[in-house]
Amino acid sequence: MEEVKENTKNTPISKKIKNIKDKGTDFSLRILAFIIAVISWFIMSITQFPTINKTISGVHVDFNMDGTAAEEKGLEALNYKDITVDVEIKGMNxxxxxxxxxxxxxTVNLKDVTKEGTYLLDIDVRSNHTTDRCTIVSVTPDTIxxxxxxxxxxxxxxxxEAPLVSxxxxxxxxxTSVTPEEITISGPKNELDKIDRVSARISKSKKLSEDSSMQAEELVFYDADSNKLDSSKFTANSAxxxxxxxxxxxxxxxxxxxxITGAPDGFDVSSLPMKLSEDKISVITPHLDDPDEEDLELGDIPLSSIDLKRAFSFKIPQKNKGxxxxxxxxxxxxxxxxxxxSSATFTLDSENIELVGTPTVFISEIDNEKLPNVVxxxxxxxxxxxxxxxxxxxxSLSDIKEIGSYTKEATIYAKGKKNVWCFGTNEVQITVSKPKTDDSSSSDSELS
Known part of the structure; x- marks a missing residue:
């Protein structure tokens, strides 16, 4: 009876040992099944589907100019942007x-790029695994x-350039002027050659009554025909x-x-039948406080030079600086x-010639009896x-300093006539001397 009980107590332990053995066997079987499956798939791949075609999308294209002839010649790609391609490959499954x-x-094949220009370049594709037997069937797109x-x-x-500023x-x-006056632009030579002028543009509308400065809003590049150029192709300072x-x-x-110079007293200059080809002109001035109108004298015309035939020319001078x-x-x-x-010729009697301004220490006399041919x-x-x-x-003898004979120009006029003038030069011979004194007067002076 005791032996039977002892065996009964040991039964759970035996079951546990048996379960562990059963689990170990199951895990091993699973590993073995996986290995068999892989081998079966490998055998099937080789025997049933030895090669396949496969399309792979989104393969990034690498553009690299390092070590190329294009790099050595200083060329740069202007419009390249990163792209991807779709590749069909063929090989062992x-x-x-x-x-x-x-x-x-x-990669982009750059071997043919040796000078400036536009190229249609091949896109080359290869497997990253050199030992794989992978064939490139097609590349889409295959050029760029x-x-x-x-x-x-x-x-x-x-x-x-400010079309709305006035x-x-x-x-x-x-x-208008721009500061700084110049701009240095970097870019492709062929594109730079198209630039004929650069404008600092202001688009806002404004009316001005004094000097003003504004910041440019845009830099605009133009060709020789005033067509706008694409500024994205250039590198330059900002507006x-x-x-x-x-x-x-x-x-x-x-x-x-x-x-009118040399006119006698009382002559009415406004009576002259004078005409100016321009009696007024328009000017602009930097002096913003100047009046709207001003007088400008062109020069002198001697009255004695006017014969109603001759015309006088005057350069218009600058009245004020700027x-x-x-x-x-x-x-x-x-x-x-x-x-x-009209005109007429007259003879002037010496009695009608007046000497004025003789210094008090002198006396003066007219030598001419008459002046003929006065026009x-x-x-x-x-x-x-x-x-x-x-x-x-x-x-006038106001400039006389010494005694002697002088030839002086006479200012001739028609008495009581304000609109008559003399043409030409009329000279009078004058003798200037000291007043005579008697001996008695001289002696009395010495005694005193």
Whole structure:
């Protein structure tokens, strides 16, 4: 009885040992089954499907110019962007069956790139596993178009472009300037050669009454035909680095006149039948506080040189520094209308010649008895009514310093006539001497 009980107690332990042995056997069987499956698949791959075709998408294309002739010649790819290709491969199923895009390498073939230009380049693909028997069947796309050029620099003047900026009424926009004046641009040589001008552009609208500066909003590149160029092809400073200055001038009218010299007292200069080819001109001035109108004297005309035939030409001078003549003409012709005017020749009696300004220490006498051939001009009705007795003259001796004989020019006029003048030069012979004193007067002076 005791033995039976002892065997009964040991039964659970035996079962545990048996379970452990059973599990170990099951695990081993599983490993063995896996190995058999792999071997079976391998055998099937070789015997049933020895080669396969497979398409792999998204294979990255590597673009590398290191060590190429293009790099040695200083060429750069202008428009290349990273791409991927789809590749169809062929090979043993057990070798390529698990291939992904990481198992292939795609590169751009640059061997034909030796100078500037546009190339259609092949895309080469290979397996990353040199021992695998992998054949490239097709590549989509199999070529890529790339432009090559040398990257150079060009320095060019920057001009201002502000179509909506103008001056207020009464002012004008004289000129614009850009600071800095030049720009250095980097880019492909062929593209740089197309640049004819560069503008610092301001698009905002504004009216100005004084000098002003604004920051450029955009740099615009133009060719010789004023077509805009693609700025993305160039490398340059940004528009914010450039300032556009607007120089404002004021509009002004100059009223032109000439000065008549040598006119006798009482002569009415306004009675002269004088005409100016331009009696006023428009100018612009940097002096913004100037009046809207000013007088400008062109020069002198001696009254004695006017015979109603001769015309006088004057260059228009600059009245104030910085002013700009906007009239389109730089000279004025002064002429005289002879209609209704005539001339006559008279003889001037010496009794009608007045010597003025003789220094008190001297006395003066006229040597001429008469001055013949005195030509006078004036309105016809006035000239025809005149006689020799109407002709008078004055001779100034205020500059006399010593005694002697002098030839002096006489200023001739028609007494009581404000619109008659003398043409030409009329000279009078004058003798200047000291006053005579008697001996008695001289002795008395010495005694005193």
């Amino acid at each position: 057990y070798e390529i069956g698990t291939y992904t895009e990481n198992d292939l390498s795609a 178009k790339v432009d090559f050029d040398r990257i150079t620099q060009k320095t060019i003047e920057v001009t201002a 001056a207020e009424e009464g002012y004008t926009l004289n000129k 914010s680095d450039y300032s556009v200055k607007f120089e404002i001038y004021k509009k002004k009218v100059l009223k032109l006149s000439v000065n 002013e700009v003549n906007m009239s389109g003409t730089d000279s004025v012709i002064v002429s005289f209308d002879k209609e209704g005017y 006078l001009y004036g309105p016809t009705e006035v000239i025809e009514s005149m006689t020799d007795e109407d002709i008078h003259a004055k001779v």
